[in-house]
Amino acid sequence: HASVLLKDYTPPDFLVDRVTLVFDIRPEETRVTSTLTLFKNPDKSNKSSVLKMDMGDFEIQSVTLDGQNLSSNAFQADGKQFIVPDMPDRFTLETRTLLCPEKNTRLEGLYRSRGIYCTQCEAEGFRNITPFPDRPDVMARYTCTIIADKTACPVLLSNGNPVKAGDLPDNRHFVTWEDPFKKPCYLFALVAGNLSWIESPFVTRSGKHITLKIFAEPENIDKCHHAMACLKQAVKWDEERFNLEYDLDLYQIVAINDFNAGAMENKGLNIFNAKYVLADPATATDDDFMNIQRVIGHEYFHNWTGNRVTLKNWFQLSLKEGLTVFRDQEFTSDLNSRSVERISNVKTLRALQFPEDSGPMAHPVRPDAYIKMDNFYTMTVYEKGAELIRMIHQFLGETLFQQGMALYFKQFDGMAVTVEDFLSVMAQAGHMDMTQFKRWYTQSGTPTVTVTRSYDPDTRILSVTFAQHTPFDRNQSEKQPLHIPIRMGLIDPEGKDIIPEQKSLIQMRDDTHTVAFQNVPSGTLPSVFRQFSAPVKISTDLSDEELAFLMARDTDDFNRWDAAQTLFNKEIQTLVSAIARHRPLTVSQNLVQAFETALSDQSADRAFLAKALAIPQEMELANLFDCIDVDAIHAARQHLKTHLAATLTPLFLNTIDQCGHSDPESLSIQDIGNRGLRNLAISYMASLGTASVHDIVWKAFLAAENMTDEFACFKILCTTTPELKRKSAARFYDKWSHDPLVMDKWFYVQAVSPLADTLPCVKDLVTHPDFTLTNPNRVRALIYGFAMNNPVHFHEKTGNGYEFITDKILELDTINHQIAARLTGCFNHWKKYDSHRRVLMKQSLEILAASPNLSTNVYEIVSRALA
Ligand code: B3K
Ligand code: ZN
Numbered sequence: 001h002a003s004v005l006l007k008d009y010t011p012p013d014f015l016v017d018r019v020t021l022v023f024d025i026r027p028e029e030t031r032v033t034s035t036l037t038l039f040k041n042p043d044k045s046n047k048s049s050v051l052k053m054d055m056g057d058f059e060i061q062s063v064t065l066d067g068q069n070l071s072s073n074a075f076q077a078d079g080k081q082f083i084v085p086d087m088p089d090r091f092t093l094e095t096r097t098l099l100c101p102e103k104n105t106r107l108e109g110l111y112r113s114r115g116i117y118c119t120q121c122e123a124e125g126f127r128n129i130t131p132f133p134d135r136p137d138v139m140a141r142y143t144c145t146i147i148a149d150k151t152a153c154p155v156l157l158s159n160g161n162p163v164k165a166g167d168l169p170d171n172r173h174f175v176t177w178e179d180p181f182k183k184p185c186y187l188f189a190l191v192a193g194n195l196s197w198i199e200s201p202f203v204t205r206s207g208k209h210i211t212l213k214i215f216a217e218p219e220n221i222d223k224c225h226h227a228m229a230c231l232k233q234a235v236k237w238d239e240e241r242f243n244l245e246y247d248l249d250l251y252q253i254v255a256i257n258d259f260n261a262g263a264m265e266n267k268g269l270n271i272f273n274a275k276y277v278l279a280d281p282a283t284a285t286d287d288d289f290m291n292i293q294r295v296i297g298h299e300y301f302h303n304w305t306g307n308r309v310t311l312k313n314w315f316q317l318s319l320k321e322g323l324t325v326f327r328d329q330e331f332t333s334d335l336n337s338r339s340v341e342r343i344s345n346v347k348t349l350r351a352l353q354f355p356e357d358s359g360p361m362a363h364p365v366r367p368d369a370y371i372k373m374d375n376f377y378t379m380t381v382y383e384k385g386a387e388l389i390r391m392i393h394q395f396l397g398e399t400l401f402q403q404g405m406a407l408y409f410k411q412f413d414g415m416a417v418t419v420e421d422f423l424s425v426m427a428q429a430g431h432m433d434m435t436q437f438k439r440w441y442t443q444s445g446t447p448t449v450t451v452t453r454s455y456d457p458d459t460r461i462l463s464v465t466f467a468q469h470t471p472f473d474r475n476q477s478e479k480q481p482l483h484i485p486i487r488m489g490l491i492d493p494e495g496k497d498i499i500p501e502q503k504s505l506i507q508m509r510d511d512t513h514t515v516a517f518q519n520v521p522s523g524t525l526p527s528v529f530r531q532f533s534a535p536v537k538i539s540t541d542l543s544d545e546e547l548a549f550l551m552a553r554d555t556d557d558f559n560r561w562d563a564a565q566t567l568f569n570k571e572i573q574t575l576v577s578a579i580a581r582h583r584p585l586t587v588s589q590n591l592v593q594a595f596e597t598a599l600s601d602q603s604a605d606r607a608f609l610a611k612a613l614a615i616p617q618e619m620e621l622a623n624l625f626d627c628i629d630v631d632a633i634h635a636a637r638q639h640l641k642t643h644l645a646a647t648l649t650p651l652f653l654n655t656i657d658q659c660g661h662s663d664p665e666s667l668s669i670q671d672i673g674n675r676g677l678r679n680l681a682i683s684y685m686a687s688l689g690t691a692s693v694h695d696i697v698w699k700a701f702l703a704a705e706n707m708t709d710e711f712a713c714f715k716i717l718c719t720t721t722p723e724l725k726r727k728s729a730a731r732f733y734d735k736w737s738h739d740p741l742v743m744d745k746w747f748y749v750q751a752v753s754p755l756a757d758t759l760p761c762v763k764d765l766v767t768h769p770d771f772t773l774t775n776p777n778r779v780r781a782l783i784y785g786f787a788m789n790n791p792v793h794f795h796e797k798t799g800n801g802y803e804f805i806t807d808k809i810l811e812l813d814t815i816n817h818q819i820a821a822r823l824t825g826c827f828n829h830w831k832k833y834d835s836h837r838r839v840l841m842k843q844s845l846e847i848l849a850a851s852p853n854l855s856t857n858v859y860e861i862v863s864r865a866l867a
Contacts, residue, residue, distance in 0.1 A: 001856050001863075006315040006368040012133055013048045014038045014087070016140040019185075021130070023110075025117055025148040025192055030099045030110065031061075034130040036140075039090040051093075054135075055082040056109060056128035061096040082131035097130055104128075105774055105815045113258035114217070116193030117153065118271055120264060123314055123373040126185035136184040136311045137416040146192055147174040153192040155215065159183070159267045161249055179267055181247070182414060184310050189266030191254045196221040200228055204246055205239045216255040216278065223278035226289060227253065230296040237297070237331050242405060244304045253277065253296070257740060258775050260818050261377070263295050265302035272299070275741055275777055281665040281706040283742050286672045288707075290332070298328040309409065312416045314373045318365045318441070319419050321377075322385020326393070329386060337669055339531075339557035343611045346532045346558070349387065351620040353379035354537065357446045359828045360864040362473050366419050366441045371860040374818045380444075387535035388440050394485045394505065394533060395437075396430040404429030436483040436509060444475040447482055448537040449508075451528050455520070462490070462520040464528070467512045468536070474867070484508040487533035493523040495553035504530070525549065530556040544570065548594040557608060564598070564612045567591050568640070572621050575636035576629065585636075587643040595644055599651055606659065607673030610680050615641060618791050628832050630791040634754065638687065645684040655681040656696075664705035672708075679712035686716045694720050701728060711745055718753040725755060743770055744781040751785035758793045759800055762786050766808075773812055776819050783808050787826035794826065795833065799840040802827075806844040813855050821857035824848065828865050842866070 020035040040047050057079040063070040065084070076083040084093075104111035109128025110119050119129070127134040144158040150173045156165075160179030167173050195215040202210050212231050214224040231253065238244045253270045255277035263272040276295040279288055305327060306320035333341040356362065356379050363376065365385045370376050393401045407425040419441050427434040447470040455462045466486060470479035486506040490498045499517065506515055525546055529538050542550070544567065551563035571591050578585050598604065599613060615637055622628045645652060659678035662671040682700060685693045697720070701713035710732075717728040729750060736742040747770075751762050765771055765782055772778055787794050787805045794801040805826060813820035830841035848854065848862045 001371050001859050003369045003371050004314075004373075006313070006366075009313050009315075011044055012041055012135060012138050013044060014051055014133060015041050016133065016138055019132075019140045019142045021142065021144045023144070023146045023148075023190060023192075025101075025146065025153065027152075028100060028102055030101055030117075032097045032099060032110075032130050033094065034097075034132070035092060035094045036132070037090070037092050038087075040087075049086050051084045051087045053082045053131040053133050054124070054127035055080065055131040058128065059098045060131070061098055062094075063096075064094045066091050077131070095131055099129065106817060107258055107260045107776070108818070110190065111258075113256050115152070116191065116195065116217075116254075116256060117148075118191045118193075118254065118256050119189050119266075120260065120271065121188050121266075122186040122264060123377075124186075126188055129188075132185055134185055135313065136186060137313060139182040139184050139310070139414075139416060141182055142179045142188060143176065144179075144188075144190060145174055145176040146190060147172060148192050152194065155191070155193060155195040155197075157189075157191040157215070157252060157254065157269055159187070159189055159269050161268075181267060181308070183267050183307065184416065187265070187267045187307055187310075189264070189269045189271055191215070191269065191271065194218070195254065198224050198228055200232065202232060202235055202246075204235070206245060208245070208249075210246055210249055210251065212251050214253045214255070214277065216274070220255065220274070220278050223280050223283070224255070226279045226284075227277045227292055227296055230293040231300060233293070233335060234297040234300040234331060237334065238301060238304070238327075241330065241334065242304070242327070242402070244409075246303065247308070251300075253299075257777075260776055260816070263299045265299040265306055267303070267307050270299045273777065275744075278741060281708075283707050283736075283739055285708040285711050286667070286675060289667055290336070293335070294328050294332050297331040298324055301327040301331070304409065308414065309412045310416045312418050314370070314376070315366055315368065316418050317367075317373075317376060318381045318385035318388075319417070319422055321382045322365065322387075323389050323422070325382050325386035326389035329390075337605070337607055339561070340605075340607050340611060342531055342558050343561050343608075345383070345386075346562075347611075347616075347620070349379070349383050349535060350623065351617065353383045353535075354446050355623055355829060356380055357384070357444060358471070358473070360474075360867065361825070361828055361861070362444045362475060364442050364444045364475060368442075368475075372817075372821070372857045374857055375821055375860050384535055391440070391485050391534055392426050392430075392437070394487065395432060395507070396426065400430045401426070436481075439480055439482055443470070443479055443482070445470045445473050445479060446535065446537055447479075447484070448539055449484065449486075449529075449534075451526065451538065451540045453526060453541060455522065455524075457522055460519050460521070461516050462524060462526070463514055463516045464488075464526050465512060465514040466506075466508055466528075468508065469511075481509065481511050484534045484536065486528060487530040489527045489530060489554075489556060490517060490520060491525045491527055491550065491554055492521050495555075497555045498524065505533075527554050527556055527559045529559075531558045532562075540566075542566075544588060544590045548590055551594050551612075552597055561608070561612045564594070565616060567594060568615050569621070569624055571640055572615075572633065572636050573624055575639055576625070576632045579632040579635055580629070585639050587640060592644065592647055596648055596651065599648065599655060605673060606677040607669055610673060610676030613677075614680055617789075619789065622791065622832075626832070627834060628829075629834065630795045634792045641684060641687040642689075645688050649685070649688075652681045652685050656685070664709070675706075675708050675712075679709065679716075682713065683716050686720060689720070694724060698724065698728075701731075707742070707745075711749070714745075715749045715752075718749050719755065722755055722757060725750070725753060737770065740775075741777070744777050747771065747778065747782040748785045751782050752790045754790070754792055758786075758790065759796060759804065762793075763804060773808075773815055776816065779812065779819055779823070783812075784823055784826075787823060795837055797836065799837075799843075802840050802844045806847055809848060809858065810851055813858050814853075817855035817857040820855065821861050824858050824861040824865075828861070830865065 017037040022033040024031040060077050101110045101112045108120050108125035124134050146156040150171050156175040158177035160177050163178045164176040196218040197213050197215040199213040248268045255272050255274040257274050259273035276292050301324050305323045404426040423434045447468045450467045452465050492498050547563045547567050554560045621633050659674040662674040686697050697716050704710035714728050718725045809820050809823050827841050827845050845866050
């Protein structure tokens with residue numbers, strides 16, 4: 001299992017000019033003919049004449065070089081590499097290969113999902129289709145002909161534009177597609193199957209008429225309208241905000257049931273996990289609708305950031321992913337509520353990226369080594385990567401940032417580039433030295449910034465000191481100070497913001513940094529890292545009373561939310577230590593009051609309240625502790641929730657009532673906010689555990705008029721009693737067993753139940769006729785849901801949870817390496833548990849490590865965890 005190192009990068013020996021592919025699709029036997037025109041890389045000084053290409057595990061039937069047949073001893077092909085010695089400067093190579101997409105359960109390369117043939121080539125899947133220099137810095141023009149049975153596969157799609165189509169003997173037909181843009185092979189795609197579609201015309205800003213199409217299985221086509229609306233929003237938004245117009249005549253999206261990732265931005269032919277396309281109010285929650293908008297936007301925005309300008313090598317992944325996540329975040333923020341979007345993104349970053357940054361998978365946003373690239377599609381590359389772009393955006397401001405983007409496309413359109421190239425245009429546009437900022441890309445770990453204050457009542461000077469520290473890790477033994485943007489304000493005792501906007505951005509470059517504010521009234525509070533201006537852990541010296549004040553009065557929404565989070569976190573920490581010392585559990589009056597004030601505020605934005613008043617999830621709370629006690633965290637959270645529900649019962653009941661009058665099918669911010677707050681209030685009430693509140697939830701479940709409410713109530717019912725869990729699960733199943741995406745919810749909710757019998761129940765569900773290990777969404781719902789979102793049961797003291805998951809990883813690894821490796825991540829933080837669990841989790845990792853035939857994907861995760 002060799003590591004690939006950034007420092008070993010060398011340009012390719014051979015480049016490809018044209019790629020002509022012919023796919024002859026037949027059941028159990030797909031023949032691929034690939035014709036490549038290759039030439040020696042003119043930019044390379046010591047040119048090699050040996051052609052080395054990547055190849056997967058398939059049969060090569062014939063090879064011709066400039067029309068001459070090559071005998072099998074004129075080339076080497078070992079299922080990894082394809083080598084032909086002594087090549088001329090320019091030549092045409094034709095290879096014929098035999099594939100069996102029906103047997104491809106790894107879902108990379110060409111595979112078949114519920115009757116539909118499709119491809120997934122990023123990162124290194126194209127080599128499973130034909131021998132090729134499978135690296136993103138080899139860009140070529142593609143022509144693709146697909147031949148298949150007319151009845152089984154009436155629809156035949158590839159990148160670009162259809163240029164030729166016709167009938168063939170034996171009920172077969174063909175379509176030829178041509179993509180006018182050069183692209184790396186990871187953006188190649190093909191789809192063939194029995195699909196329906198909806199289409200919509202769109203006139204771009206310059207007056208060009210384009211067609212947008214979304215394909216799905218015939219029974220799902222009615223659920224594609226939301227996705228189409230989102231696609232139009234995305235095309236328009238990219239024109240308006242980034243001045244970027246679509247470049248082909250046709251944009252196609254296909255929804256597929258079995259898909260390893262969320263979606264894939266193949267040029268002109270996006271392939272999507274059905275979960276991010278199909279929706280209607282009866283089957284999709286508000287979160288699902290929002291996720292569809294986000295992912296549709298994300299893949300569309302890749303057309304420029306990723307496709308037109310692509311990556312020199314896979315180490316640069318964040319160049320396209322961080323930037324495109326930033327773009328999709330801005331898209332959803334411009335279209336919905338900016339502060340609610342920001343809160344959701346920061347929650348994800350803290351819950352998932354911060355732990356990644358402090359565990360065995362810690363890597364810089366631009367990693368410098370990998371064994372299997374698939375393992376580096378991480379929170380760090382995506383979400384932290386987006387935060388780095390956001391920091392640049394703050395330093396430059398929107399206007400200069402957009403000038404930098406314009407320069408990026410001017411200089412690098414059609415090229416495969418690096419993070420340095422991006423930073424250079426931003427430095428140029430912003431007249432800014434980015435040398436220190438670049439450390440964010442090369443240094444791993446989350447810095448902690450400690451904020452301290454001192455106030456002199458005589459001079460009325462408030463000094464605020466920031467100190468940064470990043471703990472050392474496996475990547476760097478010593479960390480350099482980072483260039484950190486700190487957006488801040490000062491809130492005076494009346495709740496007024498007293499520093500002018502132009503003074504609000506502080507640039508921290510050293511280990512410590514002090515700012516002094518003149519003429520500040522006594523009792524003024526600093527509000528730091530507004531809108532979460534940098535991806536750091538913030539430690540302040542604010543008291544509970546001061547936090548409660550900021551929670552009520554800060555003019556920055558994000559910091560109002562964050563003050564509430566900090567209050568919750570402090571309360572949980574106090575409760576957990578009381579549990580550890582067997583002390584009675586109390587809840588501070590200060591928190592209850594702050595909560596009450598917020599919930600009674602009639603003028604407040606309900607979507608915001610639904611976020612601010614939710615106690616952080618157990619996973620997020622775990623990050624507060626050096627040694628994680630899952631049971632104590634669970635008990636503390638439960639206690640806090642029940643205490644709030646008991647103390648504020650009338651207020652919760654009132655909220656349930658007041659928020660109950662939204663239009664069940666409307667996706668307006670107000671209606672989404674109403675549902676969110678109402679379901680939060682129901683969940684607080686349910687924590688009381690009385691028959692009468694159970695009755696409220698059950699009735700709300702029966703009365704639900706959309707999936708948001710039905711799912712929320714079902715989830716709550718599965719936390720109440722075994723009887724209600726059984727009853728609600730049976731009803732939900734009867735109603736939805738025909739719909740795979742809703743069935744994923746059914747599996748998930750049972751997997752995350754805190755009730756005592758959850759593990760046996762999950763084991764039973766694995767044998768349910770609707771469960772299968774071959775569908776990634778189903779695995780993520782049940783197995784991954786249990787391992788990652790049910791800490792109490794996954795970490796059961798018996799070790800049964802670990803044992804169950806270890807077995808599943810081994811079983812999955814024979815089917816789908818990428819999904820098995822993702823699941824293995826549930827053991828990453830084994831060192832953060834008590835000694836008993838530490839031993840058991842380590843044993844699981846050792847069992848995996850010792851297993852013969854372990855995939856490279858799982859090996860990399862296991863070996864990092866054990867290192
Ligand atoms: N670029 C794809 C990710 C492909 C995952 C490969 N293992 C989706 C996206 O980020 O847009
Ligand atoms: Zn992406």
